[in-house]
Amino acid sequence: MRVAILPGCIGCGLCxxxxxxxxxxxxxxxxxxxxSPHPQxxxxxxxxxSQCPVGVIKVEE
Ligand code: SF4
Structure with a gap:
């Protein structure tokens, strides 16, 4: 898995x-x-x- 945060984070702290x-x-x-994410x-x-309120977390499996 690869993960990235695109511009636009509002700093809500959820992630x-x-x-x-x-x-x-x-x-x-x-x-x-x-x-980078470990398996766990x-x-x-x-x-x-899925819960980021502005949808800026992008995951590639
Ligand atoms: S959940 Fe989304 S908006 Fe909130 S801190 Fe994380 S990246 Fe930023």
Whole structure:
């Protein structure tokens, strides 16, 4: 799995709460990728992508 955050994050914190291994806040108070998903992160990453209120989390399987 590969994951990216496109421009437009509003900093709601949802993805950081769901999967802090992969998503962290950067200096601009927007989410960024901390590390590539490990196998155990894949379900939470999919959940974050489906729930992001602005739809900027892109997942490639
Ligand atoms: S869920 Fe979406 S809007 Fe919220 S912090 Fe993560 S990338 Fe940004």
């Amino acid at each position: 950081v709460n769901i999967c802090p291994h992969v998503f962290q806040f950067g200096p601009e108070e927007t989410a960024q990728i901390a590390q 992160d894949e379900d939470p990453v999919r959940d974050a992508a």
